[in-house]
Amino acid sequence: MPNIAIVPAPASVTELPGDGFTLGAQSSISATGDSAEQLSAAAAVGEYLGELLRPRTGFELAVNPLGADAAAPGIRLVIDDSAAPGYSLHADADGITVTAASAEGLFSGVQTLRQLFPARIEAALDGSTRVSDDVEWTTPAVQIEDAPRFAYRGAMLDVARNVFSVAAVKRYIDDIALLKLNVLHLHLTDDQGWRLQIDSWPRLTEIGASTSVLGGGGFYTKADYTEIVDYAASRFITLVPEIDLPGHTNAALASYPELNIGGVATEPYRGVEVGFSTVDTTADATWRFVEDVVRELAEITPGPYIHLGGDESLQLSSAEFSAFVSRASEIGAASGKTVIGWHEMGQSRELAPGTIGQYWDFVTPRADAAPHTLSFVEQGGQVIMSPSDVSYLDMHYPDTDRLGQLWADGPTSVEEAYSWEPTAIVTGLDEAAILGVEAPVWTETLDGIDDVEFMVFPRLAPIAEIAWSPAPAGVPGAAPDAATRSFAEFSPRLAAFVERLDALGVRYHRSPELSRR
């Protein structure tokens, strides 16, 4: 077992001489900060850590927001204005100190801290795990300096094709927080279902929410949505809501005839085809609809982004499509939010300035995917990289077709999910033009969060490492001593990571690519 096995890999890990820290019944969690606000924020991160560590250890782990006991052996969470970006972590026999300039940095440090303890420290204390009394909860002695490579590190969950409870989404938020992801993109609408209450267009949920691929319907009330937003915020995760336009809209088209070319409502749809639906881009009703939906969505979305789709619009001419997304992006920007669109939206040269593109073509771009993607940068925006043949985590695993699909260039192995580089896909798209990396999971075949976890783990861990860890050797701007990204090096860390999933009760695919430890 490697002594230190952290996913995603920190920027710098230095093993220290001497013993590490042993958590004991007398240990406390102290929080310090330069202001009352920082103190309170650090204490909240400490409370989160306490909730992780208390059940299995049985220790009290009181959170001391004054930091007065800082001399006692324990965990010290420090917010310090002068700290470097990211966090630093020092662990030795006297305790563990995590220092960051912000609560978000501390929270990232806590995700590393978790992984320094044996995985079973996070097992539920429900009597199902045998507990030996002589367990020692000891970390290695280590100094870590760490900061994220990309600002946007996302996971997308498709809650349109099938229905997921609020509790399921919260569980997914906890799952992705462990990997230092900081964005949850919810794909809220598609042909098969409209999943968000919109007061001014109630039939969107009365009719548009009544279907799903696997049968039955459902939607989130605004109270549900806010509950998700708030829970994500408590994990320093920004919610990015997506309303997919002008295609992927059958659920809306079935709800309101006036959105349709020809003015006749479509039938509700439960199949898995794409590209067949579009709103009537010339209808006044369509623009009232877009304005109302964007306004109501922006009102309940504290984060900076709203995603307006733009993918696979196959029923419109290029000119019609460009005109639509241009106007839609302006409506989005007027709501005070930065618009994100799938890369096809870059066909328009008249997007709201700063619109963000999300690339979902393959690692080797086809057709116009590259120029459409560069178009966002040329219009003052950045790009999120989600190459579908390596980061769409609903693709089959190579060794099982139990769940998922195949269309994105066949199955995706764990090694393939790890073996790509965001700056090496679209020529001319350099590090500064890339806002971040996101792994979507589409749910046509997935029923509930267990199925999602099966598809996503372990492959989300490689994606998170690409998003967080330093640029590898060979990438322009990489550190002079940067290592080459190596699956052989990653693999034992991944094996340690899935031990933690086992302890947490998170489902994952026991892929033959997981090396034994």
Added chain:
Amino acid sequence: MPNIAIVPAPASVTELPGDGFTLGAQSSISATGDSAEQLSAAAAVGEYLGELLRPRTGFELAVNPLGADAAAPGIRLVIDDSAAPGYSLHADADGITVTAASAEGLFSGVQTLRQLFPARIEAALDGSTRVSDDVEWTTPAVQIEDAPRFAYRGAMLDVARNVFSVAAVKRYIDDIALLKLNVLHLHLTDDQGWRLQIDSWPRLTEIGASTSVLGGGGFYTKADYTEIVDYAASRFITLVPEIDLPGHTNAALASYPELNIGGVATEPYRGVEVGFSTVDTTADATWRFVEDVVRELAEITPGPYIHLGGDESLQLSSAEFSAFVSRASEIGAASGKTVIGWHEMGQSRELAPGTIGQYWDFVTPRADAAPHTLSFVEQGGQVIMSPSDVSYLDMHYPDTDRLGQLWADGPTSVEEAYSWEPTAIVTGLDEAAILGVEAPVWTETLDGIDDVEFMVFPRLAPIAEIAWSPAPAGVPGAAPDAATRSFAEFSPRLAAFVERLDALGVRYHRSPELSRR
């Protein structure tokens, strides 16, 4: 490993001398019957069996509805008017013959037949299982005579507290078919959600379906409902829909003010308390509501039963409650269906004749549970036994509190789920008065079918055996040579059963009570 390990235990199992049957690439499934209709029905059961056995074996297993190849080694499914109730099964080196007087009997026989083959014959052929080329698919040589003890063998799924996709319900139907259960009771409405489209009262789903305990909403359209009914019928399972009245109605009360005492709609509810809601039993609107819902429900329900609840009505006086359930039962009966109600409904002495009671008090009845239950029999009906302290499968397991609740007299062990006798609970309720046995699973804490499977398996297997297998020694009417029900005898068969769940990918709790084989 016991050679023959079938759950639920057949009435009679005789090991035969000589070899059993080995399924091979040349094996076929032949179907015979006394009429074209029977031939077609037998062939449909054969096709179901073929779908189970083909993926892992890779054999063609053609279904021959003419029975012309009956001489060839293979599986023969025979419908014969003169056959005894239930089915008989004969397996030797020449083949396996299942004989029954009906397709339903054949289907029961096929569930036994599955369990004669090694469990791994049902594993998905998805590359995730290692296949050795020398596997022989051989059964023991055996003669089995079998018929169910009780006509009604049910499982109840609460789809009101949380939302389950149609696909999830279908999976549960397949799960329970393996145990020869023949009723799926869907608890469609409760305080936290109304889950069925009712055209004449659309706000029931527009508002009443928008909540669930774990967040998010959802409901079944009539098309969804019919899809479930039809799938259940293909497994010889009758769907029993429940509309819970007059309590457990907050979702309806939040949708329509006129159903409320005082005429003001309640707030939607996501908590887990019970007993606080009631419709206004004196309002004309309430009776229009009951008549409309019952009429629409009966129209889409081909089975003989509708369940009208009646439990935990704590806001009405006994007289008010009795008057309500009396009139509701008459409305149900007028729809052409036999009404089922929880045992409290027996407070009324003016139920529609033949109304069925469902007992959910403890194995040792408290308060008025026994007289209320006997009341159904006195009014010409029968009783379904669901004692909550042994058959409510959402109760905690003794060794984990990960999911479920505790209120029904604490946790329920696998042995407790096995160690009760339906005729020994309510004094005076004899074998003939008991229509059957049902195991409910309430879903306040359960998110998706994986959570349901975890709570239900392995404990549903004991309940199914109580419902199907012959009365044990000591029960009036038991066979003279009947054995005593013994967990020590059951336990190795249960261990064999969960091996099949492993092969099928059905989740279950790896209880320490599961003996190793």
